[in-house]
Amino acid sequence: MLSVIICCYNSASRLPATLQHLQAQEGMEGKTWEVIVVDNASKDNTSIVAQNCWQTKPVAPLILVHEPVAGLANARKKGLAIAQYELICFVDDDNLLAANYLSKVIDIMQTYPNVAACGGEGIAAFAPETVVPAWFPRFSNGYAVGKQAPEAKVLTGEKEFLYGAGMAIRKKIWEEIENMGFESMLLGRTADKITSGEDLEMGYLFRLMGYDLYYTPELSFQHLIPANRLTWDYVKKLKKGFGSSAVYHGFYKNLLTPHSFRTTIRRVWWLEFLLVLAVFGAKFILFFPFSVIDQEGNWRSASWQHSWGRVLTLWQLRYHYHQIQEKVSILAKKLQKNSTNLS
Secondary structure, eight states: OEEEEEEESSOTTTHHHHHHHHHTOSSOTTOOEEEEEEEOSOSSSHHHHHHHHHHTSOSSOEEEEEOOSOSHHHHHHHHHHHOOSSEEEEOOTTEEEOTTHHHHHHHHHHHOTTEEEEEEEEEEEOOTTOOOOTTHHHHGGGGTOBOSSSSSEEOOSTTOOOOSTTOEEEHHHHHHHHHTTOOOSOOOOOSSOOOOOHHHHHHHHHHHTTOEEEEEEEEEEEEEOOGGGSSHHHHHHHHHHHHHHHHHHHHHHHHHSTTSHHHHHHTSHHHHHHHHHHHHHHHHHHTTTTTTSOOTTOHHHHHHHHHHHHHHHHHHTTTTHHHHHHHHHHHHHHHHHHHHHHO
16 A cells, blocks of 8 residues: 655764654555665664664664665665565655545555655744744745645656655656656765756656646645754855756656757757856846855845756766767657556
8 A cells, every 4th residue: 555765873862752753653554564764874873763763663674775885766776675565655754744644645646546746845944942044934835844836736847846855656656657667867865965856857757648737735744844954055056956867857858848948959969058058147146245245034045056966967967968968869759658558
């Protein structure tokens, strides 16, 4: 029925609350499910803490597995490889699921057979002693916090996506993608890098196959945000990482919106580089002095970091840009053909 996958890196202090909320899930009586904790090269006692915590109330089988290669995508791949059930729910080590979350996921996936992935609303939560910066609400979306749409709906817009935190998918569809030779270009966050976007990459692939992404605020979870992620330096690194990931997302957007003006630009490296460089230069001038003299909480500084991330990544890909574009295009055609044959 359902496998919950929790990817962990040095999660000993965060994991107990996450597991306790899983132990408190309602409406799971008579349903087969399991919890998989992937220890992703942790240097603390994450695995021991997980085992001790779960033993207090083992409402479902707990499976502990180690993934020595750092990166969220690597950890998820390991978890998916051993998952026994068709439905997969990714839960971060700092996510506290609402009591009906898992049962609601099962209801949605059974009701809407064309939905390949569903997700919900993240609600920010902080330790009592944490001082929340005044700028946090403006940048909360980057922390997987807030609504993805005003109401429950199938996401179809180019900029609409599901948070990876709490996202549920159909394992069979993901295996079809992997069997076609897919390799993620975005490994997700590691111990020393704040990058992201692998969740959007997954969503783009589902949509290219003709499947739906479904969002509903009825799926909600608290996202515990530690004080060390509430610094302005962290936000700037986050925005720079988003800018870098946006370059890779562009390869998928080209296929989803093949006739748009932006797609015409993105198809040619030097046109895309010149456009992004022009935007970067314009922001540098228009946002001066915030582009040089940083001011905490100023959206101009964060926006400039986003553009800088795009410029750097495009330059790094200058010799491989068109090869990557062709590789993604070939994969998409295989997936679309396979999806048609299955239907």
